[in-house]
Amino acid sequence: MDLQLILDQINSELRPLLGTSGGKVASYIPALARVSPLQFGIALRTCEGEVAQAGDSAVPFSIQSMSKMFSLTLAIRSLDEALWDRIGREPSGSPFNSLVQLETERGIPRNPFINAGAIAVADRLVSLGDANVELLALLGRLCGEPIRIDAEVAQSEADTGFRNTALANFMKGFGTLDNDVATVLDVYFQQCAIAMTCEQVACAAGYLCRDGRHPLAGVPVLSSAQTRRVNALMLTCGTYDAAGEFAFRIGLPCKSGVGGGIVAVVPDRLTLCVWSPALDATGNSLLGRQALELFVAKTGLSVF
Amino acid sequence: MDLQLILDQINSELRPLLGTSGGKVASYIPALARVSPLQFGIALRTCEGEVAQAGDSAVPFSIQSMSKMFSLTLAIRSLDEALWDRIGREPSGSPFNSLVQLETERGIPRNPFINAGAIAVADRLVSLGDANVELLALLGRLCGEPIRIDAEVAQSEADTGFRNTALANFMKGFGTLDNDVATVLDVYFQQCAIAMTCEQVACAAGYLCRDGRHPLAGVPVLSSAQTRRVNALMLTCGTYDAAGEFAFRIGLPCKSGVGGGIVAVVPDRLTLCVWSPALDATGNSLLGRQALELFVAKTGLSVF
Amino acid sequence: MDLQLILDQINSELRPLLGTSGGKVASYIPALARVSPLQFGIALRTCEGEVAQAGDSAVPFSIQSMSKMFSLTLAIRSLDEALWDRIGREPSGSPFNSLVQLETERGIPRNPFINAGAIAVADRLVSLGDANVELLALLGRLCGEPIRIDAEVAQSEADTGFRNTALANFMKGFGTLDNDVATVLDVYFQQCAIAMTCEQVACAAGYLCRDGRHPLAGVPVLSSAQTRRVNALMLTCGTYDAAGEFAFRIGLPCKSGVGGGIVAVVPDRLTLCVWSPALDATGNSLLGRQALELFVAKTGLSVF
Amino acid sequence: MDLQLILDQINSELRPLLGTSGGKVASYIPALARVSPLQFGIALRTCEGEVAQAGDSAVPFSIQSMSKMFSLTLAIRSLDEALWDRIGREPSGSPFNSLVQLETERGIPRNPFINAGAIAVADRLVSLGDANVELLALLGRLCGEPIRIDAEVAQSEADTGFRNTALANFMKGFGTLDNDVATVLDVYFQQCAIAMTCEQVACAAGYLCRDGRHPLAGVPVLSSAQTRRVNALMLTCGTYDAAGEFAFRIGLPCKSGVGGGIVAVVPDRLTLCVWSPALDATGNSLLGRQALELFVAKTGLSVF
Known part of the structure; x- marks a missing residue:
């Protein structure tokens, strides 16, 4: 499976939608309100350390x-x-x-x-x-x-x-x-208010697809059971009032933020981070969600 | 109607119950928790300026x-x-x-x-x-x-x-x-945290039984309509979750505090203040409530 | 106080507003929805048995x-x-x-x-x-x-x-x-679904202004304490979510129905019933409420 | 992986706990209240049609x-x-x-x-x-x-x-x-009030682990997407107020009933049904839950 190709495809498909999708950037604080909605980034890191990224994957955003x-x-x-x-x-x-x-x-x-x-x-x-x-x-x-x-x-x-x-x-x-x-x-x-890029988040959350082991060093960040706990919480509670929809449409443990980022975990395979600032009505990144749906459709990776 | 006599009777009837009634002094702050529950005061002031008082009516308490x-x-x-x-x-x-x-x-x-x-x-x-x-x-x-x-x-x-x-x-x-x-x-x-005595409260709230006019000076504190508004709010909302019970058993606009004070208004007649620190389960003064019931029973004064 | 004159005045003042006031007849069942909103009746009965009425006071309506x-x-x-x-x-x-x-x-x-x-x-x-x-x-x-x-x-x-x-x-x-x-x-x-006229309601509820005694026969319908209980409940809970407003603007124990009727009690004086089918947003008769306000303004009768 | 052996082990480990575990049979209707709590059954069916069962797996119970x-x-x-x-x-x-x-x-x-x-x-x-x-x-x-x-x-x-x-x-x-x-x-x-055995439930729900295809006939019962929808709902909402705990401890789509049954789905692998009538405080089968935890521990099968 050519993961870089898949991320490139997703970027190509969704980038044209930037600014036309109807979502809204979080506006409750000025520093978030003035972030340009015309940005889309995606990055992943596999258990084996393979990386792939596309779009604005190196732009820092507020992880919220x-x-x-x-x-x-x-x-x-x-x-x-x-x-x-x-x-x-x-x-x-x-x-x-x-x-x-x-x-x-x-x-x-x-x-x-x-x-x-x-x-x-x-x-x-x-x-x-x-x-x-x-x-x-x-x-x-x-x-x-x-x-x-x-x-x-x-x-x-x-x-x-x-x-x-x-x-x-x-x-x-x-x-x-x-x-x-x-x-x-x-x-x-x-x-x-922590700022990170998609690439950084995909790397930092890498322990969640590796039974808790550090993505770079391999030492345990969490035990295997603790990791399952975090993943289970992400699937059931990680995306505000849309956890049920995420479970169905994406089927992966996810955690979103109103800065427009979403991190998703494919246990034993990879961790993925997508970012696009415009949010849907549930407070989740509109294009981020679509990107994850595309990723799951293209790879067949889902826990269900 | 000998109002002084009535207050004396109420004081005589209730004072023996101090400390035996089962109520509890508010304990959420130390300064209230250490107030002795063995206190009972009552005072009133009529529209005409007649005053009467009994018990610890000159002891300042936290009006809350x-x-x-x-x-x-x-x-x-x-x-x-x-x-x-x-x-x-x-x-x-x-x-x-x-x-x-x-x-x-x-x-x-x-x-x-x-x-x-x-x-x-x-x-x-x-x-x-x-x-x-x-x-x-x-x-x-x-x-x-x-x-x-x-x-x-x-x-x-x-x-x-x-x-x-x-x-x-x-x-x-x-x-x-x-x-x-x-x-x-x-x-x-x-x-x-304002501290007042029963006598002071009965005097200060005197405008509520006088269509809004100052109890001492006679100048308007509130208009007649504004006064009715305050009295109506006291009757429907003045005693926490016991407003219905107060309306039935006492039938007067009342406002209570967790310091153990209750002020009651008999429109066109008088304003009354009673104080005893031990509270019932609804947060109203236990003996204060009984005192008001006795007062209404003895005088027949009630809005219903 | 010429009570018949006062009811005539209220009828004269409010009748021109019928159909222009913006209220709505209850529509949740057809039998209520087809009642003409262009009706207004008012009737009272004093403790002494004096009666007065005006407008559609003899038309039966659903007391609800x-x-x-x-x-x-x-x-x-x-x-x-x-x-x-x-x-x-x-x-x-x-x-x-x-x-x-x-x-x-x-x-x-x-x-x-x-x-x-x-x-x-x-x-x-x-x-x-x-x-x-x-x-x-x-x-x-x-x-x-x-x-x-x-x-x-x-x-x-x-x-x-x-x-x-x-x-x-x-x-x-x-x-x-x-x-x-x-x-x-x-x-x-x-x-x-009981149907009564304003005159009937004013008579039937007469015990509420007479310490519980039958308006015609004088025998007790309720005890004095039971009557106070009912009046207190009417004042605090009798008019849906507008009890506070009724207490302020009218200041009498009232009970309303979505048929457009409202009964009001002036303790020791009289019982009054007003009816007009169009309701305000709180489900109380729009003109009925205005009629009660006018009545209180003209007579000065209020418990506060 | 010898699935029959695993079910036999689970049965051996848990059966001694019957009657000692502290759970309670559902008692809101007599027909459920008189079911003996001293029963435990477990059965599974793989995608390939392999079956395994242990204990009271052929006893019908109320699937609720x-x-x-x-x-x-x-x-x-x-x-x-x-x-x-x-x-x-x-x-x-x-x-x-x-x-x-x-x-x-x-x-x-x-x-x-x-x-x-x-x-x-x-x-x-x-x-x-x-x-x-x-x-x-x-x-x-x-x-x-x-x-x-x-x-x-x-x-x-x-x-x-x-x-x-x-x-x-x-x-x-x-x-x-x-x-x-x-x-x-x-x-x-x-x-x-439908009555089924563990074996029947494990077979009937077999389409949930086979992308929607009939466990026996292979024809589609649901589409692949529809099947993911049901599994996602089971994981997020299938076990009353314990969905979060189930997601963590078991990590499989599950649906329980107050009759004491629980069905669990391992996507692309197997469907499992366990039954024991005594319930825990969340209304889920006490031993059923433990059986599923043991199964996951022994097989390593979990979506996380």
């Missing part, structure tokens, strides 16, 4: 909620099953920033991929040490090159993050958070 | 949510009907600090007596000037003597007010608040 | 939810406080036919004036005997003339009452209903 | 919610994508019989595996013809032998199905159902 996958990984490494004491692992059925379920379920977030859950994960990372430093260090080791936070995006997130501040305070009131709300939110807002 | 009635008055004075642009006027059917309804109704609080509504009122007062100074000035004029904020209580409220901080940020995200969240919350927490 | 007030009265007569074992007495904050609160609160309806609560009341009446016969007998005694059910309306209610059937089955599943669902619903749908 | 998978298949065969007009495809995050989400989402059930969704599927089948006859005919063809409905169970379901009756009427009120509620519920209750 895709960071939840990496912060979860960092927390599982240290806490393993203890992480789940006050964080659920089931699909939520509610919007990613809803407070309703949080009130009904006494402050326990449904899973680590809704905002409340990721804030709770950030709280655990704060308890463990210098969360941001650790996360960037992990990403740097996974990519083999330094990864940075976009300070302007982080500041914008903090300035407008009223709903996330509400979620954090709400959980603090229920005892779900151990640390100071402002500290936890600072970590969370900074995570969301 | 009773302040919502005064801050609402201050806001109505300046904004009249414009106040209701982003604040509802209907019973909520949900706990006073619930976020569920707020999410369903896009950040518009149901009424000014649930916490979210009172925070929205505080926001309007911030827009109008120095909210705390104005409120204390109003209370001072209404009582004829200076009224103060208990700084320790205010600080405790701020330190533990995660749920209220969540509510404020949530509303800010929906555009219900115009001002900085921290500023609004500071005003709100300070209001809750 | 106003029947909840009479069925509640019948149930309280037999069960008194035991009625409240599995029925609440607090405002609901939710639409009159919502299932959400019912699920959260394990099948216990919030109050007897939302549909679920009235169905639970109907269940108790079924347990006590022939509910419809008893209710018509009570209404006949209260009015001094026979009262009938509109069979076509009852059949329409039954044919389209899916939401009410859902509510009843839901409560049955929680154990809130003792009797067969179909039997209870039959009673409920028939109650809603 | 597992029938939702077959009725969905029948509906997709006729309606394909049109089925999804008024039925969602996302995880619900709420209990399988909740009405809350149904009210919020205007009568559209979240997916075909919660009760409301399966009732909506039954409605479509009623529109298409004699639903029960068709379903039994399909199951008969899939198994190569006649399948029957347990009439006693069906009657018990109907007698106690208040919550399901509420769901159906609620949806009917929203226009989600086209047919008469009683007819639709009759079909639904009968489906739930």
Whole structure:
């Protein structure tokens, strides 16, 4: 299977649709709103280390909620099953920033991929040490090159993050958070503002298709069981309110972000990252989703 | 009708029950938790200026949510009907600090007596000037003597007010608040920490039984229609989840606070304040409620 | 106070607005949808037996939810406080036919004036005997003339009452209903289809302004405390989601129906019934509401 | 891989736990309550037609919610994508019989595996013809032998199905159902009462591991895309509130029933059915779940 050819084909098919597809770039913060929607990148890395890429695969973008996958990984490494004491692992059925379920379920977030859950994960990372430093260090080791936070995006997130501040305070009131709300939110807002390229994400998330082993060094990032846990969570909860549609149309563990990136894992084969900033109504990258559907159609790779 | 005698009788009947009644002092902040439950005070002031009091009627207590009635008055004075642009006027059917309804109704609080509504009122007062100074000035004029904020209580409220901080940020995200969240919350927490005696509250709220006229000076505090609005809100929404029970058993507009105070209005007759710190399961003063029931039974005064 | 003159004035002021006001006749069943909106009637009866009426006060209309007030009265007569074992007495904050609160609160309806609560009341009446016969007998005694059910309306209610059937089955599943669902619903749908005139309603509900005594015979229909209970429920829960507005603008215990009728009680003075079929957005009679506001403005009668 | 040996080992390991595991047989209807918990059966059928079984694999049990998978298949065969007009495809995050989400989402059930969704599927089948006859005919063809409905169970379901009756009427009120509620519920209750053995289920559901082709005849039951849709729904929504846990611990599309059965699909390999009546707190077979975990551990078969 010529993976480079397939990515080239996908790029050729979708690039003409840029700007005509009807999606919208996330506009809740200025730094995201002014990203040009006329960009499309795709990159993959196989278990054997083969790489392929096409389009704007080397352009850094704001990974946003895709960071939840990496912060979860960092927390599982240290806490393993203890992480789940006050964080659920089931699909939520509610919007990613809803407070309703949080009130009904006494402050326990449904899973680590809704905002409340990721804030709770950030709280655990704060308890463990210098969360941001650790996360960037992990990403740097996974990519083999330094990864940075976009300070302007982080500041914008903090300035407008009223709903996330509400979620954090709400959980603090229920005892779900151990640390100071402002500290936890600072970590969370900074995570969301990490900038990476498709190539970097495809490499960094490579442990997810390799039973947890480091894509470059081969040392374990997660155990095999922990890796399955993350992949299972991605499939059931990784794409906001469209997890069911993603499971059907793509059939791979995916994690998306409102920056327009989506990472997908083909267990035992490869990790793929696609990016295009215009989002559909569910908050997932419109062309990113189409690219993944094309990839699955062309390769037959799907877990189902 | 010998009102002094009636208050003396109520005091005699209920005082023996202090400490045996099963209620509990509010414990969510230390400054409230250490208030002795063995206190009971009652005071009233008629439209004609007659006063009566019994028990611990001159002991200052934390008025807490009773302040919502005064801050609402201050806001109505300046904004009249414009106040209701982003604040509802209907019973909520949900706990006073619930976020569920707020999410369903896009950040518009149901009424000014649930916490979210009172925070929205505080926001309007911030827009109008120095909210705390104005409120204390109003209370001072209404009582004829200076009224103060208990700084320790205010600080405790701020330190533990995660749920209220969540509510404020949530509303800010929906555009219900115009001002900085921290500023609004500071005003709100300070209001809750106002300390007054039963005698002071009965005097200060005297305009509510006099069609809005100042209890001492006779000048209008509110218009007649505005006064009816406040009384109607007190009857339908003034006592947390027990408004229906209060309407039946007492049948008067009431506003309670978790400090153990309850103010009741007999339109065209008198304003009454009762205080006893131990609360029932609905968050209303246990003996305060019984005192009001006795008062209504002895005087036949009820709106129904 | 010349009450006949006041009703004539109200009729003169509002009749020109018929058909121009923008309200809509209830359309969920054909028998209601074809009622002409160009009708307005008003009638009252004082504690002393004085009567006054104007407009279409002798035209029968479908009393719909106003029947909840009479069925509640019948149930309280037999069960008194035991009625409240599995029925609440607090405002609901939710639409009159919502299932959400019912699920959260394990099948216990919030109050007897939302549909679920009235169905639970109907269940108790079924347990006590022939509910419809008893209710018509009570209404006949209260009015001094026979009262009938509109069979076509009852059949329409039954044919389209899916939401009410859902509510009843839901409560049955929680154990809130003792009797067969179909039997209870039959009673409920028939109650809603009772037809009465403004004059009849004003007379029949006369016990509510007379501490429970029969408007004609003087014998007790309810005790004084039971009457206060019903009036308090009407004020806090009697007009769907507009109870707060009614409390402010009218300030009287009221119960409305989607047939366009509203009954209002001035304790110790009189009972009033107004009817005009076009409804506002809250499901209350548009001109009926204006008529009550005019009445209160002209007479100064309000509980606040 | 000796599949028969593996099933024998699982049976040997788990059978001693029967009666000691703490689970509970479903007790909401007598016919299910009196099933002995001391039973455990397991059977599988590979794509190539190899079979293996152990324990009580030939004992018929009530398939209950597992029938939702077959009725969905029948509906997709006729309606394909049109089925999804008024039925969602996302995880619900709420209990399988909740009405809350149904009210919020205007009568559209979240997916075909919660009760409301399966009732909506039954409605479509009623529109298409004699639903029960068709379903039994399909199951008969899939198994190569006649399948029957347990009439006693069906009657018990109907007698106690208040919550399901509420769901159906609620949806009917929203226009989600086209047919008469009683007819639709009759079909639904009968489906739930279908009795099958593990061997029969493993054979009947064989098309799910074979891209939709008939396990015996090879003719298409579903298209390849339709089959992926069903498998994706099973993985994300097939095991009540434990879909996330199943995805992690088992990692296969599964559909469970309160009769104690669970069917699992290993795409391109085999279909497996396990049965043991005692349920865990999530309503899934306690030993069935353990059996699937053991199977995955022993075979390494998982989609992740």
